[in-house]
Amino acid sequence: MNSPDDSPLESGGAVDPVQSLQEAVSAVFAPHGPLAEAADTFCPREGQTRMAQAVARVVAGGGVLVAEAATGVGKTFAYLVPALLSGERVLLSTATKTLQDQLFGRDLPSLARSLNLPVRMALLKGRGSYLCLHRLEAAPQALGTYERGLQHAISKIERWAQTTRTGDLAELPGLHENSPVIPLVTSTRENCLGAECPKWRACHVNLARREAMAADVVVVNHHLFFADLAIRESGMAELLPTVRVVIFDEAHQLNETGIQFLGQHLGTAQLLDFSRDLLAVGLQQARGLVDWSLLSNGVEIAARDLRMIFGSNRGSTRLRWVDEMPEGIEPREWRQSLGKLGEALLQAAEGLDKVSELAPDFVRLHERAVLLCEKVARFAGECEAGAVRWADVGSQLRLMESPLDIADVVRTRLLGSSETEQAPEAASEAVPSRAWVFVSATLGDDPNLTWFTGPCGLSEAEILRVGSPFDYARQAALYVPRQIVKPNDPAHGAQVARIAGDAVERLRGRTLVLTTTLRALRTIGEKLSERFKGTHVEVLVQGELPKRVLMDRFRAANSASSSGQGGAVLVASASFWEGVDLPGDTLQVVVIDKLPFPPPGDPLVEARCRRIEAEGRSAFADYSIPEAAVALKQGAGRLIRRETDTGMLVICDTRLTSMGYGKRLLAALPPMRRLADEAAFQETLQTLVKPDLQEGVMIDA
Template identity: 65%
Template structure:
């Protein structure tokens, strides 16, 4: 019993508990041997704790080395709230679920149930696996051996997560045959529903306190169910998005519409397989399936010999390079073939649930063909991706409206709730309920790179988060000591045909001095091939280095080989890559000491989505270059540069082979976005820095105690 003079004390607040956890010698010291208090990490954790306590939206840019994972996990776990964690890739999901969460749960001594939830394509579908054994279209003996391996593993797996199957190539043609999609899943009508790994994973997620998902799964579900993650999101009070810089580009993929010739081919294959197995002789399955395949091929042929990888603008009735009459005729042919398939399937629909689902797929494909045959709605952009298959895409320009209305529960732009008519009463009530629930939730968005201005506008504007609290936490690394930046001033401009050859020469110089340990990041596939070929030719003659080029093996295998470097009698490595290798590649230590970027990563000017976003800015009186192209380049450049220094003991050189960084006025803005590395102002200084790095590496290899 306290005296009148004493101050009553209640349970400690979340902020108090978080502050204590980050103190020296506290719980986090048990979770990570190398843990020591860092001001930036604690500041971020306290901001996350405040947001969880009060609700609202927090956007945090946390530089490399801050330790942002602990900064959001600790307050989330200590809060006792139901938490949804979303990250960019399945690899990062596995790391969060398999390494970071268990360590923290144990260190904090919390009775927390965690679950991992991926998209359908990550889980074995037992029913489709059994159907695949009867599939006459299996590619070859290798595919049959892989299928046998999957069948054997299916007897022992509990999760059904295909990433747990050793030796399964992520590009294997068997994977689509043994997994389901939203289109072909039979749901509760499936004869193997009791063994469904997708259903089991969802049940575990609904029962868990912390659920780890990925952005693709989040937006795939958001696009279909406005309630969010089906039953899951409404029960969650804390939602955290790591690697949030990918949210907008991921979201626009799912919030529009698409039709691919590959979808039609897959449908025809499934139609033929189910028909021959379950209703042979009742329908001319070969003829029906062939009609769908022929319609898909006819659609692909309309664009002719367009190079693979091209994106075709589509502002009128047909995309560029396609005859309008032929295009409309091909789309009509797709719709007609799918409708004929529906008619055939209706005659056998009572035999098996497979036919009901196939009929629904045919209806959906016919609807999409009809949609793309009509003019596109306002506020979206259409284009066609050309590859081995043709992909017709319609996308919003950003996810701002979806985030505001579907996540934060706000009224649609230009349509405030007060303007609703009486007939909209039910919608108003539902919107009000969503808004009240959303307001009490904590939304945390974080990444190492979210923009190049104080408001992080590059991220907050397209994501509809302009009203969010913004926090920027700088990296604890001593970049002036650990890293140097070199911009060769005598390089040809990027448009010069000799540019990629000169980039290869600079990369070869770095790799030769360092014994490999060099990552070359390109902005185009053409540059990737030119530089990769040049390096393979040079070191193929001279020997001594392995030149790894994106596309010549799975991404995971290339990175693992690069990390090994010159070990066990194998030579050092140079990795030449583009696209996804600009981020998410973590090679700490001496095995990566030079990052060479071929040119400033401005968005491609001919890209239909880029053009549409630029026109929208210009129509509102803004500068597309200053407000879109420059911020995009700054963020991408920062991501690429971030591959170099991953730990406090790392050292290295960043080379940007684009003289515009040093000579153009906008170069200052791009330089300001980079970590504060010391500058090398001449080739002599570059060569001296390489020699110093090489000498230090030799010394640490000879005498590990000196490292």
């Protein structure tokens, strides 16, 4: 990878590499630099250039940088420009596969063209994103009684398999990311046959890894990164030592993502997948030698029985783990269910051992059976010191054990290994230490960003905070209704729906309602649906359609509303608080039902609070308030996305203005102008109404 022709990096003589890279970065972001020439919409931003200079300093000299860059700074190019100009091999990790695809498919190629850099890029995802040709062959036989309807989807994948080069299932039109067919046609670490697989040479996972090893810039996601730290299997074990620059975008998700992989889990989905594979492979390759139906049914029934002792609730619930078992579970039933499951898995392992020499599939299935037996034994015993256990109960069951944060792992296995994991060819050369860059729009509410740096083991990192270039006082207003009841009042949801409905009616949609609970989501969604039944406004509620479909319909409806037709309101929770980009007139009002404090009954939250209290600190001040501040910043960040956007944020929780801690939460929000009362709310709504809708009734029956 080479620098641009006019880059100071190619000047003769002894040049300070940090200064040289910073000068090159300044040239790129200059008013008449490459970015300005490549895009008419580019304009120099002081904050973006300042952040890029900080990244350049760490990239060239090594070290750790934690950078919070508010919405509008342009953080993506602020870290990409110095990374590409450095000529180093770079690993980029982001929060989701969607953002990963955006970086690889849009941002990186666009910037490389602007800088005239011949950069070789690669995209690396986890196994579950790639088609497994070996499992595709066996998929029709693996269909259970209740899965026959998936045959059409498998046939579609078989046709696509003939033409795809990457095997990335995201490229297959119409396949939802949660489709039940995906586990049938993808591999896991447990069921992959490795070099023994008959499709090894054509394997899409191996192709992706080979391309990553040959690339200058590799784009991964946090799940893949931490999965490899846990199992050293995804290909990162070979890749990371060859990379000197590692950048985490959307870094605020690192801690919660990391603990998912650094602990232990046992789920009924795992068990049912094993049962299905056991039956399919047994009947296909050793029919008659073992009673495969008996063994498979034994595991399946035991897994379903374990789930049933938790009751019929199909909503997602986290149960505390009290001493030997999850809260509310009868001890005798718990021991009997685990014992029955362990026995079924042991019998399966014994059956597989009898035929293990016949095919590699049986060897791998035997290993899976043994591993599952070990996990059953683990969860029948005591929790590891310093960890916390809970049960995730929904349509499936997951038994979880995890550390409270990733601090120790980051300090010992990432930062502590930087010196020892240098590429072999660089070992004898005087090269800077590895550069670690952590970037997000929201990393805390204090100068040291301790909400992020503490749990992530980065207390010694360089800290940079870059404010937004937006004129929030002019572009946005904040309204906290004075007369609304307290959040725990049964009437609260209906009152939130009325306030949101007023905005929807006046603006013909263009409103996003963010809730903190699924109960509020349902209540507000139902009230808004009743109010706008028979009108041209579409009420979209999370859970009724996939997220991508909801977003597309919201954009389309509100685009139509600008011409006097259509319009939509979206009621959502959880993942919609972040990663939602709806600039312009598509979204002009964001309503938040209440302050997003962490749920007090959550086992992980309780364990973290106990640890803080044991250290003599306040769990509320040092954990709950920072958590709420970061979540509030994320939700508020959905409103203003461009310099030309205007809008209003409504927070339906009087604690924001009546409680002492409200000042801290208000300070975490962008500096919007405050609205004093409902009259000001209505007046501000009117200023947001499109000129051609100023006259007449806004909502037609």
